[in-house]
Amino acid sequence: MLSSVAERIYWLGRYLERVENTARLINVYSGMLLDLPRGTNIGWGTMIDIIGCNDDYEKISERFEEKPVVKFLLSDPRNPSSLMSGVTAMRENARTTREIIPAEAWELINNLYLHMKDNASRSGSRRGRQQLLETVVGECQRIFGLLTGSMNHNSSYAFIQLGRKIERADMTSRMVDVGSISLLPVFNRNTNQRLFLEPYENVVWMNVLRCLSGYQAYRQTVRSQVRGEDVVRFLLQDEEFPRAIGYCLNDLDKQLRFLPNPEEVLRAVARVKKITTEVDITKLLESGLLDFIDELQISIADIHEAISLAWFHPEEWRRIAGAD
Amino acid sequence: MPIDWKSYQPGEFHDELISSPGNPRKHARVLAKYLASLSQEELQHRKDSVDHAIKTMGISFTVYSEAGNIDRQWPFDLIPRIIPSKEWAITSKGLEQRLRALNCFIHDIYNDGHIFKDKVVPWDLIAESGNYRPQCQGMKPKHSVWAHICGTDLVRDANGRFYVLEDNLRVPSGVSYMLENRTVTKRVFPELFENYDIQPIGEYPDRLFDTLSSLSPRDVKHPQIVVLTPGIYNSAYFEHSFLAQQMGAELVQGSDLVVDQDKVYMKTIHGLERVDVIYRRIDDLFLDPECFNPDSALGVAGLMRAWLKGNVGLANAPGAGVADDKVIYTYVPKIIKYYLDEEPILPNVPSYLCVDPKQCDHVLKNLDKLVVKPANESGGYGMLIGPRASKREREDFAARIKANPRNYMAQPLVALSTAPILMDDGHVEPRHIDLRPFVLQGREFYVTPGGLTRVALVKGSYVVNSSQGGGSKDTWIVNEGSR
Numbered sequence: 001m002l003s004s005v006a007e008r009i010y011w012l013g014r015y016l017e018r019v020e021n022t023a024r025l026i027n028v029y030s031g032m033l034l035d036l037p038r039g040t041n042i043g044w045g046t047m048i049d050i051i052g053c054n055d056d057y058e059k060i061s062e063r064f065e066e067k068p069v070v071k072f073l074l075s076d077p078r079n080p081s082s083l084m085s086g087v088t089a090m091r092e093n094a095r096t097t098r099e100i101i102p103a104e105a106w107e108l109i110n111n112l113y114l115h116m117k118d119n120a121s122r123s124g125s126r127r128g129r130q131q132l133l134e135t136v137v138g139e140c141q142r143i144f145g146l147l148t149g150s151m152n153h154n155s156s157y158a159f160i161q162l163g164r165k166i167e168r169a170d171m172t173s174r175m176v177d178v179g180s181i182s183l184l185p186v187f188n189r190n191t192n193q194r195l196f197l198e199p200y201e202n203v204v205w206m207n208v209l210r211c212l213s214g215y216q217a218y219r220q221t222v223r224s225q226v227r228g229e230d231v232v233r234f235l236l237q238d239e240e241f242p243r244a245i246g247y248c249l250n251d252l253d254k255q256l257r258f259l260p261n262p263e264e265v266l267r268a269v270a271r272v273k274k275i276t277t278e279v280d281i282t283k284l285l286e287s288g289l290l291d292f293i294d295e296l297q298i299s300i301a302d303i304h305e306a307i308s309l310a311w312f313h314p315e316e317w318r319r320i321a322g323a324d
Numbered sequence: 325m326p327i328d329w330k331s332y333q334p335g336e337f338h339d340e341l342i343s344s345p346g347n348p349r350k351h352a353r354v355l356a357k358y359l360a361s362l363s364q365e366e367l368q369h370r371k372d373s374v375d376h377a378i379k380t381m382g383i384s385f386t387v388y389s390e391a392g393n394i395d396r397q398w399p400f401d402l403i404p405r406i407i408p409s410k411e412w413a414i415t416s417k418g419l420e421q422r423l424r425a426l427n428c429f430i431h432d433i434y435n436d437g438h439i440f441k442d443k444v445v446p447w448d449l450i451a452e453s454g455n456y457r458p459q460c461q462g463m464k465p466k467h468s469v470w471a472h473i474c475g476t477d478l479v480r481d482a483n484g485r486f487y488v489l490e491d492n493l494r495v496p497s498g499v500s501y502m503l504e505n506r507t508v509t510k511r512v513f514p515e516l517f518e519n520y521d522i523q524p525i526g527e528y529p530d531r532l533f534d535t536l537s538s539l540s541p542r543d544v545k546h547p548q549i550v551v552l553t554p555g556i557y558n559s560a561y562f563e564h565s566f567l568a569q570q571m572g573a574e575l576v577q578g579s580d581l582v583v584d585q586d587k588v589y590m591k592t593i594h595g596l597e598r599v600d601v602i603y604r605r606i607d608d609l610f611l612d613p614e615c616f617n618p619d620s621a622l623g624v625a626g627l628m629r630a631w632l633k634g635n636v637g638l639a640n641a642p643g644a645g646v647a648d649d650k651v652i653y654t655y656v657p658k659i660i661k662y663y664l665d666e667e668p669i670l671p672n673v674p675s676y677l678c679v680d681p682k683q684c685d686h687v688l689k690n691l692d693k694l695v696v697k698p699a700n701e702s703g704g705y706g707m708l709i710g711p712r713a714s715k716r717e718r719e720d721f722a723a724r725i726k727a728n729p730r731n732y733m734a735q736p737l738v739a740l741s742t743a744p745i746l747m748d749d750g751h752v753e754p755r756h757i758d759l760r761p762f763v764l765q766g767r768e769f770y771v772t773p774g775g776l777t778r779v780a781l782v783k784g785s786y787v788v789n790s791s792q793g794g795g796s797k798d799t800w801i802v803n804e805g806s807r
Contacts, residue, residue: 003591004580096556099569107380114379155593260594311593320582320596 006159007312008093009100013163015090020140021171022051022083026073027133028211030126035203044069050174053081070129075120083136087116102150105143112139158258161251166303169248169272172212173296176235179208179228180289205231212243229281232289236276245296249273252303261310268306272299327360327367327752334754338484338741340405351408351802354519359403364750371746373512374402381504398501399795401745404509404516405757405777409523412801415478415486416761416771418669421660423474423763426491426647428663430470433646434460444662445655449679450646452730454700455494457608457643459615463632465641466539469765471648472639473532473603475499475775478759479673480741487673487738489758491656493640493648495605499528499762500563502776503570505798521803523773528762529570532603535766536571539637540600547600549573550590552581554606554622564605573603583626588636601637602627608642639766650699650733651677673738678729687734688725691718694734696725709786711737740786743797745779756780758788759799774799 029047045064048057053072056079061068075084091113098106119132144164151157205226209215212235221238222230238244252269256262275296284292309315330346341352348356362370378398432439433450440447450456475496477489506525510517533549540547553564555577568575580590581599589596604611610620615628630636646652654675657668676683676694687694696708708721725732742754761775777797778788788794 001593002574002576002580003593004577005574006593092556096565098565099575111380317582317591317596320584 001155003312005097005100006155007308009097009156010159010163010307010312012090012093012097012101013160014167015086015093015163016140016143016160017164017167018081018171019083019086019090020137021168022073022081022086023133023136023140024211024213025050025171025175026070026083027130027137028207030070030129031210032204032207035207046178047073050178051081052174053079056080071121074129074132075116084116084120087113087136100156102146104150105146108139108143108146112136112143115139153258155258158255161255162307165248165252165255166300166307168243169245170297170300172235172243172245172248173293173300175208175212176232177289177293179205179231180285201228202226208235214241214243217241229285232285233281236279236281245272245276249276259311265303265306265310268299268303272296272303275299325364325750326362327746327750329356329360329752332744332752332754334742336482337739337754337756338480338482339754340407340480340741340743340757341403342744351406351804355404355406355516358516358519367746367750370402370512374400374508377508377511381507398504399781400505400508401779401781401795401797402509402512403744403746403752404513404798404800405743405759406520406800406802407774409773409801409803412773414669416773418486419476419761419763419771420769421664421666421669422476422488422491422656423471423765424769425660425663426474426493426656427469427471427765429659430493430641430644430647431464431468432663434463434470434643439659439662442662444658445652449649449651449655449730453646453649453652455608455643455645455649457646459628459632460641460643463641463643466541466637467765467767470641470644472535472539472641472764472766474763474765475760476763478670478761478775479738482739482741484741486670486759488656488670489673489738490650490653491648492760494607494645495560495640496760496762497560497563497605498760498776498778499772500566501796502762502772502774502799503528504566505776505796509798520800523801523803525773528770528772529567531764531770532567533571533573534768535764535770536573536601536603536637536639538767539639541634541637542598542600544600548590548598549601549603550576550581550599552576552578552602552604552606554610558605560605567603578606578620578622578624581624581627583624583630586626586630586633586635588624588627588630599636601639603639608645611638611642650697651679651730654733673735676734678725678732678734684725684729687732688722691722693736695737696721696732696734699731699733709737712786737786740780743777743779745781745795745797753783755783756786756788757797773801 026047033043043064044066047069048054048064051073057072060072060078072079073082076082077085079085091109094101094106094109115135122128147157147160202225205228206215209218209226209231214234218226218231218234221241222234224230234241235244237246239246239250241247249269249272253266256265256269279292329342329348332342332345334342334344341348341356343349378400429439437447439445471493473496475492475498477492478486479489480486503525536549537547549571551564551568551573553561553575555561558564565575574590576590582589582591582596584596588599588602590599606622609616610622612623612625612627613620614625627636628642631638631642653672654677657672660666660668676687678684678687687696691708691710694710696710698706708717710718740756740758743757744752745755747753757777757779759775759777762772764770777799779795779797780786780788781795782793
């Protein structure tokens with residue numbers, strides 16, 4: 001398999017997962033805001049924070065209100081993290097790996113792109129938006145289903161899965177970050193008072209779980225009410241729930257064995273595992289998650305670097321090309 | 325309203341399906357009757373299915389100038405063009421003859437040069453050609469074949485006779501559209517395939533694979549074959565990807581390849597792997613920055629060294645384009661006679677060479693009746709269609725011809741044949757068409773049954789190139805006697 005193709009197919013997996021997660025996130029977040037007291041300062045700006053596109057947003061608007069934020073997240077081509085940008089990038093990567101992926105998968109991806117192009121900028125109403133987001137999530141699932149069901153489970157499939165699981169682990173870490181906002185005091189514009197969201201903590205964590213389709217799984221595994229500490233432990237360490245970081249790491253480990261010379265990458269995965277399993281979650285929730293999430297996300301990014309060095313851009317080739 | 329063939333007016337042109345209003349040709353009767361039996365709604369429904377199929381199959385081509393939306397749907401007309409197999413058999417023989425002779429000619433150019441010593445073709449024409457590559461002198465590629473994959477453009481005149489309009493020996497494109505057009509037609513008109521005995525075209529990718537395999541320098545069971553593309557911004561990227569997929573070959577860009585010790589390798593997740601044959605879809609001058617354009621980021625440094633040492637097969641060979649120069653074209657009938665001692669089966673369109681002062685004089689005096697073409701351009705760029713041009717455009721062109729007569733040749737405007745296309749409101753109108761069959765030559769020969777029929781979608785227009793508003797049709801070679 002060509003290194004350049006491996007790289008594109010890896011990014012295809014990442015973008016597919018990113019698009020699906022972003023759609024879920026916007027949908028659940030809209031729902032959660034309806035559950036919180038009116039005027040609470042956790043508004044749409046937090047959404048921009050989670051997706052990590054503050055700089056791009058501030059270039060075009062100062063208003064953190066529903067309409068402009070949602071438009072920015074759904075359809076703005078100037079936002080590289082918008083759904084439309086994600087779908088476009090996914091299609092570009094699929095278009096350039098058409099010799100590898102099943103023809104039907106390309107057709108589904110192309111259709112999703114055409115659907116987004118026709119509908120993304122027109123989904124102003126909450127109902128229309130919800131419909132669009134559900135379609136996107138459903139289509140992404142269909143595409144993954146098709147890839148899983150009709151591709152040979154060899155190295156190309158492994159690269160899709162690597163991209164998918166790294167992206168997912170990253171997104172789950174962001175979701176843990178969202179939950180932690182319920183621990184911070186917020187300012188209520190209507191009453192001019194500081195307000196603690198603790199009474200709403202459950203609501204927030206419940207929505208985090210819903211966003212990851214993990215509410216039921218959590219209930220079955222943890223068998224207690226929704227509590228921050230348990231949810232964080234579940235999302236970081238569980239090895240059975242597919243959106244938990246623990247599961248993603250195990251799967252990375254498994255997929256890596258399909259690829260030649262994976263040692264360095266396996267080591268990078270092990271480092272993330274160490275971070276997630278050795279952390280004292282009770283202490284963490286007292287002292288604040290910020291530094292921990294940073295460390296976690298950097299270690300996940302290190303897996304990506306290791307993959308790139310192992311298969312996409314080995315040092316040695318730069319040497320041969322330079323010697324010529 | 326269903327289709328009414330009585331109101332279809334082919335005029336003074338040769339129409340492929342309808343000889344005069346209301347009278348389909350023998351081979352087109354079943355088709356014409358069938359189409360007329362469909363209601364307008366039914367026709368519209370088929371038309372929508374075509375659009376849908378093309379959209380979801382992602383059949384596209386790319387236009388350079390349209391930044392932002394680089395991918396365009398492939399314009400396709402659903403009424404097939406039919407050619408009887410008897411007539412095709414002769415045409416096919418003519419193509420094989422022509423390509424055999426052209427390959428002898430290219431080999432002669434880069435080796436002994438007999439044809440110049442015998443004064444059949446003047447050497448100066450070669451030396452001055454923009455497509456002559458002196459770096460290839462002395463090279464003896466496998467099977468003595470240089471142009472392995474050719475797309476020859478054929479046209480019919482008002483009498484229905486086929487002429488060769490040009491030979492494309494460099495990187496001809498269109499074969500994927502020929503194949504996809506058939507797939508689409510099968511999806512939309514499956515009934516028709518029961519009533520006609522249509523020669524299949526689907527084996528092309530296998531034949532291409534065999535042709536390329538026969539160029540492998542190593543005697544291995546599974547030579548490593550790659551398709552070298554300039555990338556997704558090339559107008560034919562869809563085709564490069566399609567052919568790689570169909571052949572099970574790797575689709576590579578220059579950056580995927582590296583030359584070490586005069587051997588070509590590709591960068592894979594297992595490390596560097598040896599490459600045996602490259603079906604290159606980039607122009608000569610971009611192939612190797614060491615040898616040609618030093619700024620080319622599309623090619624591979626050292627590729628020419630590897631090829632000249634016989635360590636890699638290149639299709640088409642560098643330098644093959646010297647024989648599809650439009651001035652050399654005028655010598656092809658002589659070239660066929662010289663190498664094969666045969667009469668040409670397919671005639672050339674009569675041509676005037678501007679490099680000859682007498683002929684040039686004739687061209688300049690008759691610019692309003694002639695089509696003038698530059699020697700090295702392809703894709704229909706840079707030519708003058710005299711009868712359709714303004715006085716100013718003609719004067720402009722006259723100046724260019726006088727400045728560089730070697731670069732131009734002229735032909736009378738061939739009254740291209742027509743075929744019916746289905747209009748948006750459901751009626752049919754004639755449009756001008758040409759035909760590009762594809763010819764393969766390696767260890768063996770193969771000519772596609774039919775080829776890509778290109779249509780000038782604009783009424784009265786003669787320009788069929790997809791980059792300039794052309795469309796296409798499925799082309800059927802039909803064995804006589806309907807099933």
